[in-house]
Amino acid sequence: MFIDVSKTSPTQIIGDTGAKLRKLTETIERLHVRGATRPLEKIIHKVYPADLASVLASIPEVHVAPIFHSIPEAELAADVLIQVNDRVQRIILAETPDAQLTPILEKLPPDERVLLIREMEPERAERLLSELEKASQKELEKLLSYHPDTAGGIMTTEFFDLTGDTTADQAIRAVREHAEVEMVYYLYVTDAEHKLEGVISIRQLLLAKPQALLRDVMNARIITVSTDTSRESVAALVDKYRLLAIPVVDESQHLVGMITVDDVIDVLETETTQDMLRMAGTDKAEILTHSTFRIAWIRLPWLLAAFIGGLAATWIVRNFEGVLTQVIALGAFLPVVMGMAGNVGVQTATVTVRGLATGSLDLRDVWGVLYKELRVGLILGVFYGFTLGLFGWFMFGSLDLGGVVGFTILGNMTGAALLAVALPMLFQRIGADPAIATGPFVTTAIDVFGVLNYFMLATLLLDLPGAVS
Structure with a gap:
């Protein structure tokens, strides 16, 4: 049709x-x-x-x-x-x-x-x-x-400004005569040297008395950004103060542009996408713009870090070969033991990275967040550890084996939650992108910790000979 x-x-x-x-x-x-x-x-x-x-x-x-x-x-x-x-x-x-x-x-x-x-x-x-x-x-x-x-890179130079001695009636007529200006959310008040003095919303302008001067009705407390302010900071300010546009000034406070809310939305969307892709170890347009070999080259470093972590986990398993040989059933639980810890790590790291990106989390919150995630990890670990322990007991008829897998799940999920908070915050502290930590570093650290914890608990609780030398 x-x-x-x-x-x-x-x-x-x-x-x-x-x-x-x-x-x-x-x-x-x-x-x-x-x-x-x-x-x-x-x-x-x-x-x-x-x-x-x-x-x-x-x-x-x-x-x-x-x-x-x-x-x-x-x-x-x-x-x-x-x-x-x-x-x-x-x-x-x-x-x-x-x-x-x-x-x-x-x-x-x-x-x-x-x-x-x-x-x-x-x-x-x-x-x-x-x-x-x-x-x-x-x-x-x-x-x-x-x-x-930066703010200078995303601003528009189409804004509306008038001097403070302009009347409200004159300002309204001026707005009508300049309909080509992109978005007149606010009218900026400047002096003779084009320095920003104040701001007035269109609503305030319409409600003002016709002969009132702009300097008498303007808001002199202005939220501004400089041309070199990062676009993430611009987005945070617009969100915090619920602005429809924010003025951009140079080092001398001259009004040089403004950033509208639609541009801020684009910034937020871009930053969110970039964070997600960094967490996955790739980049935005690789599929559409790069060749097959270029895509492989982009992804190689991220996978290399995971590969090295996998080798470390393999080395640990090899050193506990005697333990695994004596209790073959330990191998049956290895996927679920590792998988549950990895899932907790990804969940926690994603929330942490997003919180750091939006500013809802700060490095000063590190101990409070760690304590909260410790409790979350313990609750989840107790639930799934008890469940898996019962399953191991009924499946293999061994209470000791059930205890090993149960306590391992408890330890791994708790440790994964702590690592998934600590590593992104550490990256933020040293000035690196926390999103990078969510991919190779968190998953690798959790894998190595999980395997080591599993076989050490098996050695202790099952009273088996330790790792090979």
């Missing part, structure tokens, strides 16, 4: 998801294949940019660029371009000629324009820069001079 464009109102296909979005995708693809240019343009006009971005992500790659090129206005094309996913964006950029891309770039907000330019080959980026208007060139070159992971 396809959408009848002639009978479709904007409210029927704008903001749709699920079945309707699938119908929309089929309709757009069918119109493109048929070469029905006018109906295609008509339906594109009725679709939200976000929905059109979803359509482009769902169709075969061969149709992506041609359908994007069917968007008649540069402004709409710009809105779609910044909302498509990375894969679709790369296809569009690769297959769109410079002459067609330049007017689209002109319609983008400065911060989004910078992100796209950074994704391009240097030669093409320079070529497109030279095609932009002089004002856009200068603005873009300034933004490109900042590191991409």
